[in-house]
Amino acid sequence: MSLVVQKYGGSSLADADSIKRVARRIVDTRKAGNRVCVVVSAMGDTTDELLDLAGAVSPSPPEREMDMLLTAGERMSMALVSMAIANLGDSARSYTGSQAGVITDDVHGKARIIDVTPGRIQEALDGGHIVIVAGFQGVSQDTKEITTLGRGGSDTTAVALAAALEADVCEIYTDVDGIFTADPRIVPSARKIDRISNEEMQEMAASGAKVLMLRCVEYARRFNLPIHVRSSFSHREGTWVYEPDEGETVEAPIIAGVAHDRSEAKLTVVGVKDSPGKAAQIFQAIADAEINIDMIVQNISAADTGRTDVSFTLPKSDGQKGVKVLQAAKEAIGFDSLQYDDQVGKLSLIGSGMRSHPGVSATLFQALADAGINIEMISSSEIRVSVVTRDDQLDDAVRAVHTAFGLDTSEGEAVVYGGTGR
Amino acid sequence: MSLVVQKYGGSSLADADSIKRVARRIVDTRKAGNRVCVVVSAMGDTTDELLDLAGAVSPSPPEREMDMLLTAGERMSMALVSMAIANLGDSARSYTGSQAGVITDDVHGKARIIDVTPGRIQEALDGGHIVIVAGFQGVSQDTKEITTLGRGGSDTTAVALAAALEADVCEIYTDVDGIFTADPRIVPSARKIDRISNEEMQEMAASGAKVLMLRCVEYARRFNLPIHVRSSFSHREGTWVYEPDEGETVEAPIIAGVAHDRSEAKLTVVGVKDSPGKAAQIFQAIADAEINIDMIVQNISAADTGRTDVSFTLPKSDGQKGVKVLQAAKEAIGFDSLQYDDQVGKLSLIGSGMRSHPGVSATLFQALADAGINIEMISSSEIRVSVVTRDDQLDDAVRAVHTAFGLDTSEGEAVVYGGTGR
Structure with a gap:
C-alpha cells in the first residue's frame, strides 16, 4: 500500500x-x-x-x-x-x-x-x-x-x-x-x-x-x-x-521557464575607491545586518578618478535597513553617495539545457533589445541567466523572452485563483 | 509578594x-x-x-x-x-x-x-x-x-x-x-x-x-x-x-439568595405499580443512559388501583433520551404512560442560616401562595429549599420570594452585559 x-x-x-x-x-x-x-x-x-x-x-x-x-x-x-x-x-x-x-x-x-x-x-x-x-x-x-x-x-x-x-x-x-x-x-x-x-x-x-x-x-x-x-x-x-x-x-527542452521577481530593490554605492578590500567592507556591513543580497555588479573604475560604483540587489523589505547600515559606515568605507531604487524587476531564464547550449544569453539579450527593454544588471549561474529591468517593463520583458524561446502555447491552459502562500 | x-x-x-x-x-x-x-x-x-x-x-x-x-x-x-x-x-x-x-x-x-x-x-x-x-x-x-x-x-x-x-x-x-x-x-x-x-x-x-x-x-x-x-x-x-x-x-443573613433554573424538564411515569423495586428499575434505566436527575417526587398510591405516579426532573437536553429509554423499558417496568413537560422552572432558596431557623419553608410557600403561584414539586437539603413551578410563573415567583425574605435593595446596583459562560 x-x-x-x-x-x-x-x-x-x-x-x-x-x-x-x-x-x-x-x-x-x-x-x-x-x-x-x-x-x-x-x-x-x-x-x-x-x-x-x-x-x-x-x-x-x-x-x-x-x-x-x-x-x-x-x-x-x-x-x-x-x-x-x-x-x-x-x-x-x-x-x-x-x-x-x-x-x-x-x-x-x-x-x-x-x-x-x-x-x-x-x-x-x-x-x-x-x-x-x-x-x-x-x-x-x-x-x-x-x-x-x-x-x-x-x-x-x-x-x-x-x-x-x-x-x-x-x-x-x-x-x-x-x-x-x-x-x-x-x-x-x-x-x-x-x-x-x-x-x-x-x-x-x-x-x-x-x-x-x-x-x-x-x-x-x-x-x-x-x-x-x-x-x-x-x-x-x-x-x-x-x-x-x-x-x-x-x-527535456533547453529552457524550463521564465521566472520573475518584484520583491527586490537595487542599491548603488556611488564613488567607491577602487582599492582592495572595499567590496568586502560593503558586504560585511550588509551581512552583519543579516540582509541577504542577490546580484552584484561592479563596473571598472573611471580612469580619471580611480573610483567605481558597486550595485547590488536586496529584498525591498530590507531596503531601508541596507541604506542605514551603509550610511553609518560611510566614513569607514569611503564613498560619495548611495542610490536606492525600488522600481526594478528581475527576469530569470532557467533550464538545465543551457549547459550544453551556448548562445542562450545572446538570444535573451536580443529578445529584450528587440522589445526596447534596457538591461540594468546581469548575473548568471550554470543553468540560469537573470537580468534586472525597470519595474514597468518587466511584464513586457517576460512575454518577449517567453516567445523568443518558443515556450508559448496556442491555448491558454492556466487558471489562477490567488492564494496566501502559507 | x-x-x-x-x-x-x-x-x-x-x-x-x-x-x-x-x-x-x-x-x-x-x-x-x-x-x-x-x-x-x-x-x-x-x-x-x-x-x-x-x-x-x-x-x-x-x-x-x-x-x-x-x-x-x-x-x-x-x-x-x-x-x-x-x-x-x-x-x-x-x-x-x-x-x-x-x-x-x-x-x-x-x-x-x-x-x-x-x-x-x-x-x-x-x-x-x-x-x-x-x-x-x-x-x-x-x-x-x-x-x-x-x-x-x-x-x-x-x-x-x-x-x-x-x-x-x-x-x-x-x-x-x-x-x-x-x-x-x-x-x-x-x-x-x-x-x-x-x-x-x-x-x-x-x-x-x-x-x-x-x-x-x-x-x-x-x-x-x-x-x-x-x-x-x-x-x-x-x-x-x-x-x-x-x-x-x-x-451572615439567614438567606444568601434566590437562584432559578430553566434548564430542566419534568418527566412523569404514570401508573406505576406500587411494589418494591419499581423506582429502582426506573432510575437504573435513566442512570444507564448517563442522565443526571435532580428532584424526585413519588405520590402515595391510589387505594383503588395500587398504582402511583413517579415524577422527576432532568436536563431538557436529555429529555428525549429519557423518554426513549423509559419507553423501551415500559414492559419490564410496567406503567401506563409517560408525561414529558418542559414548560417548568425551578426556584431555589439558599442560606446556611436555614439550619438554625425553622419556618423558612413556611414563609417560602406562603409567599408563593400569596403571589398565586402553584407549586408542582418540592425538594430540600439542609441549606436549600427548591420548588418547581410553571415556566411562565417562575420570574414572578423569584421576585415574590426575594421580597418576602427582605433581600430587596432600594437602589438597583446591578449591571448586566451578557456573557458566554466559558
Whole structure:
C-alpha cells in the first residue's frame, strides 16, 4: 500500500464547501488503496484576520506570541478537515505541528525544521486513520516553544513529513494546475510543465516562481522525494518535480521557464575607491545586518578618478535597513553617495539545457533589445541567466523572452485563483 | 509578594479595545507588587463562530476534533492579551492548557482536571513574566489528546491553577459586579452579595446561578482557596467566596439568595405499580443512559388501583433520551404512560442560616401562595429549599420570594452585559 502525503493550501480551504471538497478528494485517495497523511494551511483569509487582530492590539507584537496566534489558523482548518472526513464515513485524526513531531530551531516567525519525529503520526496511520497535520508550525528543540516556519512553510512541512515517513510521493495541492513556463497572469500563453528537475525547480523558486518555495524544493532534493504540484480544483495531472538519475539523458527542452521577481530593490554605492578590500567592507556591513543580497555588479573604475560604483540587489523589505547600515559606515568605507531604487524587476531564464547550449544569453539579450527593454544588471549561474529591468517593463520583458524561446502555447491552459502562500 | 490568579471571560475580551483594557488591568495588578497568572477564555463571539464552521462541515463532528477546533479560541485570545501587555512595556508569555500542565481525563468536550503540573508556569513567573494561560482546555493523562472542560471550564482552570500554584487569591472577572441575591435581569432590586460561604455558593451554582459553575466552586472548596468574583468593567469590590473557619459564628443573613433554573424538564411515569423495586428499575434505566436527575417526587398510591405516579426532573437536553429509554423499558417496568413537560422552572432558596431557623419553608410557600403561584414539586437539603413551578410563573415567583425574605435593595446596583459562560 502506498503512502501519500498531500498538502492543501489556504486557497483550497477557503470556506466550508471547499473543505468538504478537499475531504472528498482525501477520502477518494484513501479508497484508491493508499495510506494518506495530509498537511493543511490556514483557511483562506484566517491569517490576514489574525494579523489584523494583532495589529489592533499592538504595533509590534512579540514574535513568540505572534507564532502562538498564527498557529491557531492551521489548528482550525485541520480540525474542520477531519470533521468533514468523518462526515464521509472515514476516520481522521488531526495533529498540531508539535504533536506531529516537527522539531525546529527557535527562530520565531521563520524557524527551520531540524528534525521530524513522527511517532504519533505513524501510529495513527498504522491504526488505519487518515492523518491531518497542521502545516507551517513546529516546536523548538531546546525551549519547547511553538514556532512558525515562514512563507511556504506548509509545503516544507509536507515535504519534511513525507521524507520522515518515507512516503512514495508528496502532492502539493494549490490553486493552479502546476508549475508554468511563466506566470500565467503575465503570460496567458504560458504552458504547464509536465516534469521539471529539482535543480531547475530550485532555480525557478529562487528566482521568484511562487508556486513552490525554495526551502521546500531543497528539502525534497536532499531526500530524493518526488513532488507532484497540482490543482485541488481539477483532476488533471500537474507538474512532477523529480531528481533525474545519474547520467540520465536529458530529453527535456533547453529552457524550463521564465521566472520573475518584484520583491527586490537595487542599491548603488556611488564613488567607491577602487582599492582592495572595499567590496568586502560593503558586504560585511550588509551581512552583519543579516540582509541577504542577490546580484552584484561592479563596473571598472573611471580612469580619471580611480573610483567605481558597486550595485547590488536586496529584498525591498530590507531596503531601508541596507541604506542605514551603509550610511553609518560611510566614513569607514569611503564613498560619495548611495542610490536606492525600488522600481526594478528581475527576469530569470532557467533550464538545465543551457549547459550544453551556448548562445542562450545572446538570444535573451536580443529578445529584450528587440522589445526596447534596457538591461540594468546581469548575473548568471550554470543553468540560469537573470537580468534586472525597470519595474514597468518587466511584464513586457517576460512575454518577449517567453516567445523568443518558443515556450508559448496556442491555448491558454492556466487558471489562477490567488492564494496566501502559507 | 502575593501571587494573584485572574480569570477573564469572553465578554471581557470581546474585541481589541477590550483586550487592551484587560491588559492595562493586568499590568496594574503587577505594578501593585503582585506576581500575576491570568487565565483567559475565547474572545466574545469566537466560540460561536467556530461552532458555526463545524456545523457547516459536519452535522455531528467527532468530539476529539471539536476539542481541537474550539481550543483555537483561547489560543488566539491568550496571544492577543500577551501582545497587548508587551505593548504596555511589561513582559507576558502565553501557554496553552497542555503547556501549563492542565492534565485531564480523556472525556472530550467535558473533561475533568485530574492534576495540574505547572512547572513551566512557575518557571515563567520566577523569570519575572506575567503568565497568560488558555482556559477551558487541557491534555489527557494517558492519551496526550487535547481536551476541553465544558461549561465554566475557564473558571475551573483558574481555580485549579491557583490551587497548584498556591496562589493567595483567584479573581474571576466577569461582566457583572459579583454574585447577586437573585438574577438582576429578573429582580432589578437584587443586592450584590459581599461574602458568601463555599457551601452556599455550591448550592447556588447547583441551583442555576450562572456566574460561577459548580465544579469550580467545588474545586476551590477542596483547596480552601478564596475566590473573588468581580467585574472587569469597574473597580468595585465584588463577591468573596470563602470557607468559614471551623466554628465561626455566622453573622451572615439567614438567606444568601434566590437562584432559578430553566434548564430542566419534568418527566412523569404514570401508573406505576406500587411494589418494591419499581423506582429502582426506573432510575437504573435513566442512570444507564448517563442522565443526571435532580428532584424526585413519588405520590402515595391510589387505594383503588395500587398504582402511583413517579415524577422527576432532568436536563431538557436529555429529555428525549429519557423518554426513549423509559419507553423501551415500559414492559419490564410496567406503567401506563409517560408525561414529558418542559414548560417548568425551578426556584431555589439558599442560606446556611436555614439550619438554625425553622419556618423558612413556611414563609417560602406562603409567599408563593400569596403571589398565586402553584407549586408542582418540592425538594430540600439542609441549606436549600427548591420548588418547581410553571415556566411562565417562575420570574414572578423569584421576585415574590426575594421580597418576602427582605433581600430587596432600594437602589438597583446591578449591571448586566451578557456573557458566554466559558
